[in-house]
Amino acid sequence: MSKGNGRPFRDANxxxxxxxxxxxxxAKLKHEIRICAGPGCxxxxxRAIHEEFLTQISEHKAELKxxxxxxxxxxxxxxxxxxxxxxxxxxxxLEPEGTFYTGVKPRDAKKIVERTxxxxxxxxxxxxxxGHQRGGGKVEKYADIPFYxxxxxxxLRNVGVVDPTSLDDFLAAGGFRGFVRALSEMTPDxxxxxxxxxxxxxxxxxxxxxxxxxxxxxxVKEDRVWLICNGDEGDPGAFMDRAxxxxxxxxxxxxxxxxxYALGATDAWLxxxxxxxxxxxxxxxxxxxxxxxGLLGDDILGAGMSLRIRISRGGGAFVCGESxxxxxxxxxxVGEPRAKYVRSVEKGLYDQPTVLNNVESFTCVPAIIDxxxxxxxxxxxxxxxxxxxxxxxxxxxxTGLIEVPMGRTLREIIYDIGGGIIDDRPFKAVxxxxxxxxxxxxxxxxxxxxxxxxxxxxxxMGSGGMIVxxxxxxxxxxxxxxxxxxxxxxxxxxxxxxxxxxxxHDMLEKITSGRGEDGDLEKIERLCHTMEVGSLCALxxxxxxxxxxxxxxxxxxxxxxxxxxxxxxxxxxxxxMYEINKECTGCLICKDHCPTEAISxxxxxxxxxxxxxxxxxxxxxxxxxxxxxxxxxxxxxVSRDEAVV
Amino acid sequence: MxxxxxxxxxxxxxNTRALEPKAGGTGAKAPxxxxxxxxxxxxxxxxxxxxxxxxxxxxxxxxxxxxxxxNDRFNWLPPEAMNRVAGALDLPLAKVLGVATFYKALSxxxxxxxxxxVCLGTACHVRGAGMLxxxxxxxxxxxxxxxxxxxxxxxxxxxxxxxxxxxxxxxVVEDNYYAHMEPGNIAKMLKKxxxx
Ligand SMILES: Cc1cc2nc3c(=O)[nH]c(=O)nc-3n(C[C@H](O)[C@H](O)[C@H](O)COP(=O)(O)O)c2cc1C
Ligand code: FES
Numbered sequence: 001m002s003k004g005n006g007r008p009f010r011d012a013n014x015x016x017x018x019x020x021x022x023x024x025x026x027a028k029l030k031h032e033i034r035i036c037a038g039p040g041c042x043x044x045x046x047r048a049i050h051e052e053f054l055t056q057i058s059e060h061k062a063e064l065k066x067x068x069x070x071x072x073x074x075x076x077x078x079x080x081x082x083x084x085x086x087x088x089x090x091x092x093x094l095e096p097e098g099t100f101y102t103g104v105k106p107r108d109a110k111k112i113v114e115r116t117x118x119x120x121x122x123x124x125x126x127x128x129x130x131g132h133q134r135g136g137g138k139v140e141k142y143a144d145i146p147f148y149x150x151x152x153x154x155x156l157r158n159v160g161v162v163d164p165t166s167l168d169d170f171l172a173a174g175g176f177r178g179f180v181r182a183l184s185e186m187t188p189d190x191x192x193x194x195x196x197x198x199x200x201x202x203x204x205x206x207x208x209x210x211x212x213x214x215x216x217x218x219x220v221k222e223d224r225v226w227l228i229c230n231g232d233e234g235d236p237g238a239f240m241d242r243a244x245x246x247x248x249x250x251x252x253x254x255x256x257x258x259x260x261y262a263l264g265a266t267d268a269w270l271x272x273x274x275x276x277x278x279x280x281x282x283x284x285x286x287x288x289x290x291x292x293x294g295l296l297g298d299d300i301l302g303a304g305m306s307l308r309i310r311i312s313r314g315g316g317a318f319v320c321g322e323s324x325x326x327x328x329x330x331x332x333x334v335g336e337p338r339a340k341y342v343r344s345v346e347k348g349l350y351d352q353p354t355v356l357n358n359v360e361s362f363t364c365v366p367a368i369i370d371x372x373x374x375x376x377x378x379x380x381x382x383x384x385x386x387x388x389x390x391x392x393x394x395x396x397x398x399t400g401l402i403e404v405p406m407g408r409t410l411r412e413i414i415y416d417i418g419g420g421i422i423d424d425r426p427f428k429a430v431x432x433x434x435x436x437x438x439x440x441x442x443x444x445x446x447x448x449x450x451x452x453x454x455x456x457x458x459x460x461m462g463s464g465g466m467i468v469x470x471x472x473x474x475x476x477x478x479x480x481x482x483x484x485x486x487x488x489x490x491x492x493x494x495x496x497x498x499x500x501x502x503x504x505h506d507m508l509e510k511i512t513s514g515r516g517e518d519g520d521l522e523k524i525e526r527l528c529h530t531m532e533v534g535s536l537c538a539l540x541x542x543x544x545x546x547x548x549x550x551x552x553x554x555x556x557x558x559x560x561x562x563x564x565x566x567x568x569x570x571x572x573x574x575x576x577m578y579e580i581n582k583e584c585t586g587c588l589i590c591k592d593h594c595p596t597e598a599i600s601x602x603x604x605x606x607x608x609x610x611x612x613x614x615x616x617x618x619x620x621x622x623x624x625x626x627x628x629x630x631x632x633x634x635x636x637x638v639s640r641d642e643a644v645v
Numbered sequence: 646m647x648x649x650x651x652x653x654x655x656x657x658x659x660n661t662r663a664l665e666p667k668a669g670g671t672g673a674k675a676p677x678x679x680x681x682x683x684x685x686x687x688x689x690x691x692x693x694x695x696x697x698x699x700x701x702x703x704x705x706x707x708x709x710x711x712x713x714x715x716n717d718r719f720n721w722l723p724p725e726a727m728n729r730v731a732g733a734l735d736l737p738l739a740k741v742l743g744v745a746t747f748y749k750a751l752s753x754x755x756x757x758x759x760x761x762x763v764c765l766g767t768a769c770h771v772r773g774a775g776m777l778x779x780x781x782x783x784x785x786x787x788x789x790x791x792x793x794x795x796x797x798x799x800x801x802x803x804x805x806x807x808x809x810x811x812x813x814x815x816x817v818v819e820d821n822y823y824a825h826m827e828p829g830n831i832a833k834m835l836k837k838x839x840x841x
Contacts, residue, residue, distance in 0.1 A: 039808025237767025
């Protein structure tokens, strides 16, 4: 469905002229309906909503025309990438006015067309409810919601704005201005200098200065340099890179093109996680369109530059996000990392010089070139410049995709943007950095979020997963979760990582199943230290962080598991029991559902759970309509607010 | 067995060491017949393998993509197919198996007609996804990534963040997303999804 013009652009001026023409056309639009088709909204049925809009528009064609709304001249509709506030999905916005409809159902399409488009009225029921923020009430425009107004979107600038399948849309949004500028006004050296001056640091995890990486590649005197974009997004709780690749594929490619120009690369790979078929599809469409438009291939825009970008679908292994393992994977081999003394800018893919950056890093580059290094560097804090995208998830009210300048505090992100904790429960911890990161407790809420501060606090910026936890989250269980995840993902090449993970897991399992002993924590800490210093790649080196950070900040919770055989959060199955309280009306529902027939009781009489037969599956609690099932641990009820430690 | 093989499962750590491919099911019962996927590749299916091979240059870098495409077609990698691939790309079978066991996207086991995928991303985990896995293992009588339910309908897998964290915990069956799942809703979901 690419709306390109079919002929290759002769030169940069032809491209810019086309962008101007489209913008002039777009200026005539009275309304544009944007349907969010990000992963969250798609799961909730965004496609059906889109189809219903198309049906309604064609059914109301005559009336719309009378109102001066004709499809594709004064009225437009499109599906975009993730708009951000997944909690409110499916989301439909109307531009240019910025009207924000949430929780939209297919049948609402009719109402929105008839009332909003034809009569200029709002569909109240689908407006966003502010809740307690800003005094409550309904809001019409998303720009008035703190979730949006407090963000600054650079990497996400087009996500949720453009139709990811349309080059024209991208051009209208200012796409390729950065590339044209680099190509026609800057030398490769100047591009690298701009990236250096911007202070951009890699968004994929380690935060290595991108400009410095590029500079060292320029110094390598070899004919061929490979360029790789890392779209493996291994953090199991994050979806920023996915949202960018699905929602704004052209910006990723533009970033790679600028890098290719600066580094003299003619061949590039985009390594995309295999679970992201839509990202692959949109990126491939974009690559094909650009090849036809003369923006990829030979003699790009008549400026003599050549570049070929290919996609490699990852095989679904976390370790393949690590740069050297990723290169092995592109070569068709098992994705095992290698020791870091060989630098990939010298010997990377096929042992040739290679520059690898993350999706979000590349996506920032066009904005830096277009708007200037000073602009980018003017945002942020200390050695962390610019903005960073996060997927803000877990027990937070406004789950979604956000981007803020570096240096905002955790509190601002979680409470002002995220709206606080679900059900206004107490905040317990926030996990950043995925399996290589750590958990920070409430007294760290005022820390500014930047690379170095987070690392010092024992967490990590990572790729941008931010998982909020409340008092019903068990920190020992979270640590075990990450270790468990990593056992499945360790490539098995080096012993400290492969065996260390197993041992740490066994000990955590021992603790969470009530067999913990004094001295276990010290053993775990020693083992973690060995892994940190002895592992071959960063997977093993950073694997202990979820454990060490939780021991550091939540030692009492570990000790409760070990000494009192109690899980204060009511999570660890071996340490909890279910118990029926006086609210029970004797409705028999839990009894009927119990898979082990552990519940006895008669109609209208208090039911009882047989502890020995109970397998802690939680079904009784989830089917009970009267809140009559409690979780008990160490003899205390832990599922209710008042009893929580 | 080399510890590297242990990569194949995700949830059941205890069992990761015993990973001999089984005919299907969980062992105790007679192996149920798998759904739309056959336990082996016959002549026709080998033709399909050849067709996949014809899309790629016969060289090592094609290996992962070839295996992915075969896996997409059959829902798993039949042993005959891997033999064929090894021959066509002129690689030792051990190399093909090495890659096939390393990457999660590739399955050495036949699957049920539908695959139930529980998101075990961090957001889903902290909202209780682990209980869903336990309940599904129990009610389907399968392990994660291993076995087919006795009625031949389901296999069970876990995935990482599917990008729908707002709906956590999420269970995905084919293209249907089940939001805010609880152990108590599993039975209803399975009933609804069961192939007719
Ligand atoms: C185990 C492991 C997994 C990683 N996974 C990813 C990933 O999924 N995506 C990513 O961009 N970087 C990942 N990285 C970081 C990369 O190795 C590399 O540093 C990064 O992609 C470089 O790009 P940047 O400088 O633009 O951040 C991972 C690193 C390790 C050690
Ligand atoms: S963690 Fe399950 S959808 Fe994101």
